Amino acid sequence: MKIGELARVTGANIETIRYYERIGLLPEPHRTAANYRRYGEAHRSRLAFVRHSRDLGFTIEEIRSLLDLSDHPERDCGEADRIATSHLEQVEEKIAQLELLRDELARIIGRCRGGLAGDCRVIEALGDHKYCEGTHA
Amino acid sequence: MKIGELARVTGANIETIRYYERIGLLPEPHRTAANYRRYGEAHRSRLAFVRHSRDLGFTIEEIRSLLDLSDHPERDCGEADRIATSHLEQVEEKIAQLELLRDELARIIGRCRGGLAGDCRVIEALGDHKYCEGTHA
DNA sequence: CCTTGACCCTGTAGTTGCTACAGGGTGCAT
DNA sequence: ATGCACCCTGTAGCAACTACAGGGTCAAGG
Ligand SMILES: [Zn+2]
Ligand SMILES: [Zn+2]
Ligand SMILES: [Zn+2]
Ligand SMILES: [Zn+2]
Numbered sequence: 001m002k003i004g005e006l007a008r009v010t011g012a013n014i015e016t017i018r019y020y021e022r023i024g025l026l027p028e029p030h031r032t033a034a035n036y037r038r039y040g041e042a043h044r045s046r047l048a049f050v051r052h053s054r055d056l057g058f059t060i061e062e063i064r065s066l067l068d069l070s071d072h073p074e075r076d077c078g079e080a081d082r083i084a085t086s087h088l089e090q091v092e093e094k095i096a097q098l099e100l101l102r103d104e105l106a107r108i109i110g111r112c113r114g115g116l117a118g119d120c121r122v123i124e125a126l127g128d129h130k131y132c133e134g135t136h137a
Numbered sequence: 138m139k140i141g142e143l144a145r146v147t148g149a150n151i152e153t154i155r156y157y158e159r160i161g162l163l164p165e166p167h168r169t170a171a172n173y174r175r176y177g178e179a180h181r182s183r184l185a186f187v188r189h190s191r192d193l194g195f196t197i198e199e200i201r202s203l204l205d206l207s208d209h210p211e212r213d214c215g216e217a218d219r220i221a222t223s224h225l226e227q228v229e230e231k232i233a234q235l236e237l238l239r240d241e242l243a244r245i246i247g248r249c250r251g252g253l254a255g256d257c258r259v260i261e262a263l264g265d266h267k268y269c270e271g272t273h274a
Numbered sequence: 275c276c277t278t279g280a281c282c283c284t285g286t287a288g289t290t291g292c293t294a295c296a297g298g299g300t301g302c303a304t
Numbered sequence: 305a306t307g308c309a310c311c312c313t314g315t316a317g318c319a320a321c322t323a324c325a326g327g328g329t330c331a332a333g334g
């Protein structure tokens with residue numbers, strides 16, 4: 001299939017596919033006489049792996065390692081587990097951070113009683129962390 | 138004070154301070170005879186406002202509007218409220234997304250029983266969204 | 275007086291993961 | 305033959321910094 005169809009079936013953007021090829025995440029496909037990229041099932045499933053991993057929040061470098069493992073089925077899968085677990089930990093950390101942020105923001109917004117900017121407690125609170133209760137960042 | 142001291146007292150990076158000046162978020166300070174930037178209390182508190190707002194996750198453009206309001210105390214503060222509330226909503230949305238992600242990741246990781254990469258359920262699950270239970274992205 | 279070191283300056287390029295052109299070529303239908 | 309959809313390369317842009325390279329300035333110590 002041509003790049004447009006690959007994009008359609010995987011949900012990836014055409015430019016993204018070419019980008020992945022450029023950074024070596026996808027192998028260079030064969031070319032037709034007119035220099036068009038020609039893809040097969042192996043490309044499709046590799047791209048699906050990449051897109052799904054990206055949707056799950058893995059970085060390109062993590063995906064590179066995961067693909068490498070996927071290309072070497074005889075290796076131990078411990079590395080995959082380590083990457084995924086460390087990613088999960090980062091997600092959990094990020095959630096905890098955002099929850100602190102959310103609480104602090106809600107508290108700050110709650111202080112506004114309307115009126116003039118000069119009297120606004122929201123603007124005041126943005127100017128100085130001392131009005132914060134938590135340690136958001 | 139010179140830029141290094143301003144950086145120390147606000148916790149901002151020197152390069153970041155110059156960057157903020159370049160994009161017009163901080164006003165150009167006076168210069169000494171040796172062309173060194175010289176800051177006063179007004180600069181300090183404006184930078185504190187910017188850094189605190191960034192720590193709270195506001196974008197530069199949002200901060201630009203908030204600073205504008207802070208510079209015009211006679212205006213209505215409704216705009217500040219709108220910006221903060223919409224930001225809070227985005228944070229809440231992001232948290233919800235990450236929670237879906239976290240659950241899906243935890244489930245995927247739980248499938249791994251160790252062994253060879255070729256048999257790894259984690260790698261399998263990354264390759265195809267059909268092994269997912271939620272709609273993480 | 276000279277050097278060392280800490281500071282400051284400008285300007286540019288790199289980071290992450292794409293996305294959006296500009297300026298061209300190809301292939302098929304009418 | 306002419307339109308149109310599709311493909312190609314190469315480059316630049318986004319956010320919000322961060323990291324140099326290659327220079328200038330200034331006070332203290334030898
Ligand atoms: Zn208010
Ligand atoms: Zn705070
Ligand atoms: Zn496994
Ligand atoms: Zn999935």
